[in-house]
Amino acid sequence: MAVTLTYDPTLSRVQVNATALAAADYATVERSTDGINWTTVRGGSDVGVTAGAFDLPVDDYEFSPDVQNTYRVR
Numbered sequence: 001m002a003v004t005l006t007y008d009p010t011l012s013r014v015q016v017n018a019t020a021l022a023a024a025d026y027a028t029v030e031r032s033t034d035g036i037n038w039t040t041v042r043g044g045s046d047v048g049v050t051a052g053a054f055d056l057p058v059d060d061y062e063f064s065p066d067v068q069n070t071y072r073v074r
Helices: none
Strands: 002-008 013-019 027-033 047-050 058-060 070-071
Touching: 013 027, 013 070, 027 058
Parallel strands: none
Antiparallel strands: 002 013, 013 058, 027 070
């Protein structure tokens, strides 16, 4: 699996995209600032997957600024 994060300063968002996913129809995107507590990104549950990749990137407007945010796809 390859997860790509892109920061868009114009709209202040992190775009999350994933490819090379295992055979699945849906995925969930989560974010953490401590690696222990994970929160599902708004709009990041039941993300459509086709041919091993997200149908559309997930936009995270609620990331925590000025700290490292870690993302995972499940």
